[in-house]
Amino acid sequence: MANIFKNIFTKNSPKESLRTKLNIDQLIVKKTIVSFFFFFVLMGAGFWGWKWLRHQRADADGARPQLRAVLNTNEKIFSALLSDNHLAKEYPLSEAVKNVRVNGRDGLRTPLDSANWRLNVIRKNGDTLALTLDDIKKLPKTDIVFNFKCIEGWNQITHWGGVKFSDFVKAYGLNQETSMKYMGLVTPDKGYYVGIDMPSAMHPQTILCYEMNGKPLPLDQGYPLRLIIPVKYGIKHLKRIGTMFFDNKKPGDFWAERGYDYFSGL
Numbered sequence: 001m002a003n004i005f006k007n008i009f010t011k012n013s014p015k016e017s018l019r020t021k022l023n024i025d026q027l028i029v030k031k032t033i034v035s036f037f038f039f040f041v042l043m044g045a046g047f048w049g050w051k052w053l054r055h056q057r058a059d060a061d062g063a064r065p066q067l068r069a070v071l072n073t074n075e076k077i078f079s080a081l082l083s084d085n086h087l088a089k090e091y092p093l094s095e096a097v098k099n100v101r102v103n104g105r106d107g108l109r110t111p112l113d114s115a116n117w118r119l120n121v122i123r124k125n126g127d128t129l130a131l132t133l134d135d136i137k138k139l140p141k142t143d144i145v146f147n148f149k150c151i152e153g154w155n156q157i158t159h160w161g162g163v164k165f166s167d168f169v170k171a172y173g174l175n176q177e178t179s180m181k182y183m184g185l186v187t188p189d190k191g192y193y194v195g196i197d198m199p200s201a202m203h204p205q206t207i208l209c210y211e212m213n214g215k216p217l218p219l220d221q222g223y224p225l226r227l228i229i230p231v232k233y234g235i236k237h238l239k240r241i242g243t244m245f246f247d248n249k250k251p252g253d254f255w256a257e258r259g260y261d262y263f264s265g266l
Contacts (some may be wrong), residue, residue, distance in 0.1 A: 088230035095161035103234040107192025122245040139163045150234040161211035177246040184251030188242030195251035233264045
């Protein structure tokens with residue numbers, strides 16, 4: 001190869017120049033054929049792999065075992081990186097949008113009985129703590145402005161206000177409950193439900209939220225109370241919380257049962 005290019009820059013006879021040009025042309029053709037060969041081999045392997053994966057039986061959570069294995073690996077990596085020092089970036093209030101996009105209406109499709117709404121916290125011993133919104137508002141308020149991210153591919157810098165979940169736990173003596181591995185949240189109509197790993201629930205930026213842009217939550221944003229958890233994608237920010245419970249097994253999760261990542265971390 002080196003000799004071929006060396007000959008290009010040296011003075012050769014017409015016959016030698018023609019021979020050199022033919023050698024280069026042959027080399028280019030050979031490399032082109034090899035490249036196309038590997039391209040079609042890889043394309044065929046990819047198509048075969050896709051066909052094979054399509055025919056695998058989905059698991060109970062709606063994902064094929066091979067994809068679920070990848071999602072579980074991602075969960076192990078992201079959960080290992082999560083800590084109280086792993087904070088979502090916060091922004092000045094001036095950067096928060098005024099028109100906040102709604103990221104789904106599951107769990108909000110039935111009318112809300114706001115007069116009788118309670119946050120029902122099922123304790124470890126089976127007792128239920130029924131709290132009004134005023135009970136929650138008595139606790140210290142915190143605000144957060146962060147970049148809300150949806151699995152649909154959009155994001156917005158949004159402003160939310162409420163009570164830190166960790167403060168809520170201390171105020172209502174739920175330390176035994178939060179020693180478990182998971183928290184489950186369900187809407188009053190049971191139309192939407194999520195499971196949250198406890199380190200994420202206890203993260204310092206996680207709040208039980210009752211305000212958006214300094215005003216009570218609109219109905220389509222989860223009035224009277226929703227979860228805001230900046231270290232997760234929007235599918236975990238359950239709106240209109242009706243029931244809260246705790247378990248060492250993964251609670252049911254609406255989108256994980258449809259093949260999405262259970263952890264859904266950022």
